[in-house]
Amino acid sequence: xxxxxxxxxxxxxxxxxxxxxxxxxxxxxxxxxxxxxxxxxxxxxxxxxxxxxxxxxxxxxxxxxxxxxxxxxxxxxxxxxxxxxxxxxxxxxxxxxxxxxxxxxxxxxxxxxxxxxxxxxxxxxxxxxxxxxxxx
Numbered sequence: 001x002x003x004x005x006x007x008x009x010x011x012x013x014x015x016x017x018x019x020x021x022x023x024x025x026x027x028x029x030x031x032x033x034x035x036x037x038x039x040x041x042x043x044x045x046x047x048x049x050x051x052x053x054x055x056x057x058x059x060x061x062x063x064x065x066x067x068x069x070x071x072x073x074x075x076x077x078x079x080x081x082x083x084x085x086x087x088x089x090x091x092x093x094x095x096x097x098x099x100x101x102x103x104x105x106x107x108x109x110x111x112x113x114x115x116x117x118x119x120x121x122x123x124x125x126x127x128x129x130x131x132x133x134x135x136x
Contacts, residue, residue, distance in 0.1 A: 054093050055101045064098060074098035 007025075011018040025031055028039040055061045060081075067077050074095035085091040 053101070054090075054097065060091055060093070064093065064101075068098075068102075074102075 005013075007018045007021050011021045014021075024039065025034050028034050028042065055064055063081075064077055067080070068074075072080075077098060078093055078095040081091050081093055
């Protein structure tokens, strides 16, 4: 908003409809007061999660963190957990879950400073807008 872009241009850039962008701005202080991080934290706090996250804490989190520090990819970790514990669905974690933990968990970032940049760059490279917009 501080760059003076229109709602439509912002919506096109992030792959959302203009009405979604407008609603987000209204809910978080309007165009002049909107700040990304506080808006993100408010949305995250409002989100209800029916089940606790598998990688919040405990031995599974410790094992995944250890392998990430050894520079295993999330895909390798997910496959290894299924191989080591085929009859225990509690230990089955998808690579998407591991990527999400890396991108949102401050604890994961704190525990793995040496691999953080590599995986965050990988995550960012995978995300793209839903539709392509004409650029001026």
